[in-house]
Structure formats: structure tokens, C-alpha cells
Amino acid sequence: MKHLFITFTTSLVLLLAVAPTxxxxxxxxxxxxTGPRFPGGPDSLRALVYRSTQLINPPPKGRAVVQFELANGSTPRNFKLLESPTLIKSPLTRAAETAMSFLQARMPAWEPGTPDPNDPQSSNPKVSLVLDFATPLVAQPFPYAxxxxxxxxxxxxxxxxxxxxxxxxxxxxxxxxxxxxxxxxxxxxxxxxxxxxxxxxxxxxxxxxxxxxxxxxxxxxxxxxxxxxxxxxxxxxxxxxxxxxxxxxxxxxxxxxxxxxxxxxxxxxxx
Missing domain, CATH: 3.30.1150 (Fusion Protein Consisting Of Minor Coat Protein, Glycine Rich Linker, Tola, And A His Tag; Chain: A; Domain 2)
Structure with missing residues (x-):
């Protein structure tokens, strides 16, 4: 028998097209x-991510996503880039790797959120941050609100x-x-x-x-x-x-x- 399993990792907020009903x-x-909180709030987190994308000049086009785990809801670890079609052997790859190194070196401990009793993974949540190299800071979305x-x-x-x-x-x-x-x-x-x-x-x-x-x-x-x-x-x-x-x-x-x-x-x- 064939089964489809789907799992969820919050990007820190949590989804659409318009259905008529x-x-x-x-x-x-x-x-x-109620999730984990970055010191200084989501606007400070957005600013830190933006700083990481300004290290490469000229900036590449496109987005990349860096993901990491918060051990015990607090300590950042296991940073990685998601494998995207646009990342394969492109200038975006090098820029994303540089930005991820910047974030890994400067990412502080977070304030733990409230674990979901129905989700065993919520005590070590994964965070996904979007690296957008071309969009001005004020136009970029918040990672959570x-x-x-x-x-x-x-x-x-x-x-x-x-x-x-x-x-x-x-x-x-x-x-x-x-x-x-x-x-x-x-x-x-x-x-x-x-x-x-x-x-x-x-x-x-x-x-x-x-x-x-x-x-x-x-x-x-x-x-x-x-x-x-x-x-x-x-x-x-x-x-x-x-x-x-x-x-x-x-x-x-x-x-x-x-x-x-x-x-x-x-x-x-x-x-």
C-alpha cells in the first residue's frame, strides 16, 4: 500500500489563493x-537576516531558505540551506552560503515558546528564515508577528x-x-x-x-x-x-x- 505523509515545520508565523466559500x-x-521568540522581536530578526544578505555585491536575484533547529526551544544549531532548483550552481548559492555563515555566527539564544502537547517535535522546533537579496528591508515580510x-x-x-x-x-x-x-x-x-x-x-x-x-x-x-x-x-x-x-x-x-x-x-x- 502506498501512503503519503506530510509534516510541518513552522517558519515562525504560520498559510493561500482565494476559495469562493x-x-x-x-x-x-x-x-x-506562542512560538519561540527572537530577542528584540520579529523586526530585529528581520533586520539581522537583511544584514546577512547585504554581504554580496552585486546581490543575486532570487530567494534561498536557511533552516536551523532550536534545541530545547532556545539554542540555535544544525544550520542548513534548503535545496532549491534556483540554488544549483548559481551565484545565489554562494551568496546564501555567505549569509548563512553570518547568521550562524551571530544568532543568539531565543526565548522558548509554549510546546504543543500533541507535537513531540515542538520542544526542538525548526526555524526557516528567507534570504531575499534584492528586496529592500521595509518591503520584506516578518518571520512572525x-x-x-x-x-x-x-x-x-x-x-x-x-x-x-x-x-x-x-x-x-x-x-x-x-x-x-x-x-x-x-x-x-x-x-x-x-x-x-x-x-x-x-x-x-x-x-x-x-x-x-x-x-x-x-x-x-x-x-x-x-x-x-x-x-x-x-x-x-x-x-x-x-x-x-x-x-x-x-x-x-x-x-x-x-x-x-x-x-x-x-x-x-x-x-
Whole structure:
């Protein structure tokens, strides 16, 4: 039997295209951000990442993603670059490696967040930071915000779709609670994904990383694959991303709407 497993690693905030029923459904409750916090806040973290991208002149085009783990929710370790199609033997590769070395040398300990009792990995969360070498600092999205975006209640959307994954778990109380909260976007996204038949025939496996931004109006923009596992798997993740409904309210930082980004991994494995 073939199975598809999908896992999630927060980029520190947490997902869309516009579905016609998105605003017809009750909105989920927005939530205060409870993940690990960078000293000085998300604006200081954004500034540090921007400084790392200014070491190469002229700057290359494109984005890269550096990922690391917070041991015990605090200590940065195991820095790596995600494998992206645009990174292969390109000037972006060298720039990203330079920026990652800068960040690794200067990344302080973080303030631990509140672990999720239903997620054993939440005590050592992974952080994904986007290296954008061409966009001015003021135009770059925040890595997280004090208030998460507000999304619709995803359970009614899944029922309307007659989603087969949801039908198997529609009596799962923790899942239903998550789907009606600010973190419901991730499981909803995961339930949109199917293993492409072409990828199955070729036995393609691996993890695809999707990048996107939630704008100051709640729109989902800049959808891009920043970690590839093969063309067919990449295209399926982008297809699923196009099914996501827009946020009903944007993220808030210091009381004002802000743009935030997400990096979501989808792991494909044949068993």
C-alpha cells in the first residue's frame, strides 16, 4: 500500500489563493503568537537576516531558505540551506552560503515558546528564515508577528469538499480544535495534497518546501517552491497551495497589519 505523509515545520508565523466559500464560513479565532521568540522581536530578526544578505555585491536575484533547529526551544544549531532548483550552481548559492555563515555566527539564544502537547517535535522546533537579496528591508515580510493571521474555520470547507483524509478523522477532537484555530491552515493544506501518479510510477520521494506570504490584507501571495523533491511533487504542492482560502484578517504587530511569510514542508514517502 502506498501512503503519503506530510509534516510541518513552522517558519515562525504560520498559510493561500482565494476559495469562493472562504468568507462564507465562520472565521476562526485569531491567536497570540506562542512560538519561540527572537530577542528584540520579529523586526530585529528581520533586520539581522537583511544584514546577512547585504554581504554580496552585486546581490543575486532570487530567494534561498536557511533552516536551523532550536534545541530545547532556545539554542540555535544544525544550520542548513534548503535545496532549491534556483540554488544549483548559481551565484545565489554562494551568496546564501555567505549569509548563512553570518547568521550562524551571530544568532543568539531565543526565548522558548509554549510546546504543543500533541507535537513531540515542538520542544526542538525548526526555524526557516528567507534570504531575499534584492528586496529592500521595509518591503520584506516578518518571520512572525505578535498576532497570527485569522483564517476561516476549515472543518466546514473540508466537509463541503468531501475530503477523504478529513472523513477518516472528522471525529478527531484535537484536529477539529486545530482546524478552527489560527493554526488550522497547515492541516487543511496537508489534506489538499495527493501523491501524483507520475511521481508514484517513478518512485519519487522527498520533502517539498513551499514559501508564501500573507499580505497586510490577508491575501496569499508569492507562492514559490524553495526546497524541491522533483518536478511532479513540486507541482502538486503548488496545486494544493492554489486551493487555500485567504485569511479573513492579517497578522498584527504592535497593533498594525503586517506581511508575514510561511515555509511549509510536505514530505512524500512511499511504503
Amino acid at each position: 472562504a468568507h462564507a464560513q465562520p472565521a476562526s479565532t485569531s491567536a497570540v503568537y 505578535e498576532q497570527a493571521p485569522t483564517f476561516p474555520d476549515f472543518a466546514p470547507l473540508l466537509r463541503a469538499q468531501r475530503n477523504v483524509f478529513f472523513e477518516r478523522r472528522q471525529n478527531d477532537a484535537p484536529l477539529l480544535a486545530k482546524l478552527s484555530s489560527s493554526s488550522g491552515l497547515v492541516p487543511y493544506f496537508q489534506m489538499q495534497i495527493r501523491y501524483p501518479s507520475a511521481a508514484l510510477r517513478q518512485r519519487q520521494q522527498g520533502t517539498v518546501y513551499l514559501y508564501f506570504e500573507v499580505s497586510e490584507t490577508g491575501a496569499i501571495e508569492q507562492k514559490q517552491i524553495v526546497g524541491s523533491a522533483g518536478l511532479d511533487l513540486d507541482e502538486e504542492v503548488l496545486r494544493a497551495a492554489r486551493q487555500l482560502p485567504a485569511a479573513t484578517a492579517p497578522a498584527l504587530h504592535q497593533g498594525r497589519p503586517v506581511r508575514v511569510f510561511y515555509v511549509i514542508p510536505s514530505s512524500f514517502k512511499i511504503q
